[in-house]
Amino acid sequence: MCGNGREIAKIAVAAALAVPSTAAVLHAADERPNILFFEVDDLMYRFVGAFGGKFMVTPNIDSLARNGVYFSNAVCQGMMCGPSRNSLITGLYPHNLGFYRNGQMGDLKKGIWSIPAAVKRAGYTTAWVGKCHVHPPRTKRGESVAKALESEMGFDYAVASLGRAMLANRALRGKEVKDDVYFSFLKKRGLWETYLNDCKTKAKVTSLPEDAYLDGFYTNTAIEWLGNLDRRKPFFLWVNLSCPHGPYDAPQKYHDLYKGKKIPPPLTNRFGEDIPEGLLKDNRSAHNNAVEEHRRGMAANVSFVDAMLGKVLAKLEAMGAKDDTVIFFFSDQGVFMGNHGRFHKGSVFNEITNACLVISYSKFRKGVVDRHPVELMDIDDTVLDLVGASKEGKRMLFGASLLPILTGNGEYKRKYAFSEIEGFQSCFDGRYRYIANEEKPLLFDLTSDPGEMKNIAEERPELAERMRKATEEWLVRTGAPLPASCLKKAGNLEKWRRPVPNTRGQ
Numbered sequence: 001m002c003g004n005g006r007e008i009a010k011i012a013v014a015a016a017l018a019v020p021s022t023a024a025v026l027h028a029a030d031e032r033p034n035i036l037f038f039e040v041d042d043l044m045y046r047f048v049g050a051f052g053g054k055f056m057v058t059p060n061i062d063s064l065a066r067n068g069v070y071f072s073n074a075v076c077q078g079m080m081c082g083p084s085r086n087s088l089i090t091g092l093y094p095h096n097l098g099f100y101r102n103g104q105m106g107d108l109k110k111g112i113w114s115i116p117a118a119v120k121r122a123g124y125t126t127a128w129v130g131k132c133h134v135h136p137p138r139t140k141r142g143e144s145v146a147k148a149l150e151s152e153m154g155f156d157y158a159v160a161s162l163g164r165a166m167l168a169n170r171a172l173r174g175k176e177v178k179d180d181v182y183f184s185f186l187k188k189r190g191l192w193e194t195y196l197n198d199c200k201t202k203a204k205v206t207s208l209p210e211d212a213y214l215d216g217f218y219t220n221t222a223i224e225w226l227g228n229l230d231r232r233k234p235f236f237l238w239v240n241l242s243c244p245h246g247p248y249d250a251p252q253k254y255h256d257l258y259k260g261k262k263i264p265p266p267l268t269n270r271f272g273e274d275i276p277e278g279l280l281k282d283n284r285s286a287h288n289n290a291v292e293e294h295r296r297g298m299a300a301n302v303s304f305v306d307a308m309l310g311k312v313l314a315k316l317e318a319m320g321a322k323d324d325t326v327i328f329f330f331s332d333q334g335v336f337m338g339n340h341g342r343f344h345k346g347s348v349f350n351e352i353t354n355a356c357l358v359i360s361y362s363k364f365r366k367g368v369v370d371r372h373p374v375e376l377m378d379i380d381d382t383v384l385d386l387v388g389a390s391k392e393g394k395r396m397l398f399g400a401s402l403l404p405i406l407t408g409n410g411e412y413k414r415k416y417a418f419s420e421i422e423g424f425q426s427c428f429d430g431r432y433r434y435i436a437n438e439e440k441p442l443l444f445d446l447t448s449d450p451g452e453m454k455n456i457a458e459e460r461p462e463l464a465e466r467m468r469k470a471t472e473e474w475l476v477r478t479g480a481p482l483p484a485s486c487l488k489k490a491g492n493l494e495k496w497r498r499p500v501p502n503t504r505g506q
Helices: 003-015 020-026 059-066 081-090 115-121 145-152 164-172 181-188 192-201 214-227 252-256 288-319 378-387 390-394 403-407 461-478 490-496
Strands: 034-041 068-071 125-131 157-161 235-244 283-285 325-331 342-344 357-360 368-370 417-421 424-428 432-436 442-445
Touching: 034 288, 034 378, 059 068, 059 288, 059 325, 059 357, 068 403, 081 115, 115 125, 115 235, 115 378, 125 214, 145 157, 157 181, 157 214, 164 181, 164 192, 181 192, 181 214, 214 235, 214 288, 235 288, 252 288, 288 325, 325 378, 378 403, 424 461, 432 461, 442 461
Parallel strands: 034 235, 034 325, 068 368, 125 157, 125 235
Antiparallel strands: 068 357, 283 342, 325 357, 417 424, 424 432, 432 442
């Protein structure tokens, strides 16, 4: 590490963590770990071997879990790609941004705090590769998302495109994204017509070579970036895959893994109670004849994701950097796969809120299944501690560092983890889920009722009231929800923003 890096690391030793004994475990005098975020899209937790999907072929994710900590009760804060990803990168809840559904929000406010910018200020080289539902401020008319990620969000390098479904829609309408890096790549490889034909025929299996399929392209781009690194500085790499989000068209060999294999049916096929309409607005009824096809497609896409993770891990190993890298594997949110008789997402039930979080590092505990209710936003505080920038966490982050759990030193203080959509808040304590709303309070016991079928709010009024109060206190502490309609244009943001208390943790 260069001289400047050593000075930064010395400061990190002094100020890194809230628990002194944890800091001593993590940091040598002049070394800090690299950080890898490997984020995937719409991963339902039952489709990973380590998370209980015994029918799945996911050796790399399973290996991470065996050599790290799997947070079985980690929840995302936003229930769609945009709300979840913008929440994580800014350290703000969806209700702080007024961003609950894809398409509701314009660009983020110029100068907004972001986790990559904080890490860059701590002396790291930073990169984003992959799908982007982040809305960075645009400093110039027509500026690309990638350029705005670099100029405004703290990335030294960014390669960004859209997800597969959105790209296919653009291609079919003849509205190619201007200077889109993936479309340009396909044309350079002579594969544009192949891709376009797949879009037109809605191919159930891609006709593209694996390395030219969108997530294969992202993976190879990330590997190339790693190969060109200046190793004198630690790095922060955020890889964002579009899979396992539909369409379920991964290369044929991943579908072949499940030929003749029984794919378990959904845990539930209906709702056990009358459910408020707002919890159904952004998902749709699942036709029985489509459930099996969707679930097989999800399995194939997840195995493809696992293979791409394996390629990145192999690159780290070849570089001699794997033991020096903290690996965060997680999904932006889950998805209904016939559960409750629904497809899609946008609700606050376990199939969607579970973020499939695994964290692995040579200096952390291994083979641990942790059942604390944790939030995806806790990743931000954890990273700040790891890179020695924990002072930045005193601004207005609402997360709680996971280092006490990861190292076994200190106490993780969160009692409840919160998720939300517009008009509904989920309060989860690791066993009970309370869904606050103006129509009908819901309370489920996930130990006896893992499918969240039976509303026990009237049977357990004291528990329901306690969790209702916890939700109310959370909203007071973090700022009252903003209406989504005001945020279509970024210029309206300040009109509705309320002061946010300078409070960390829960």
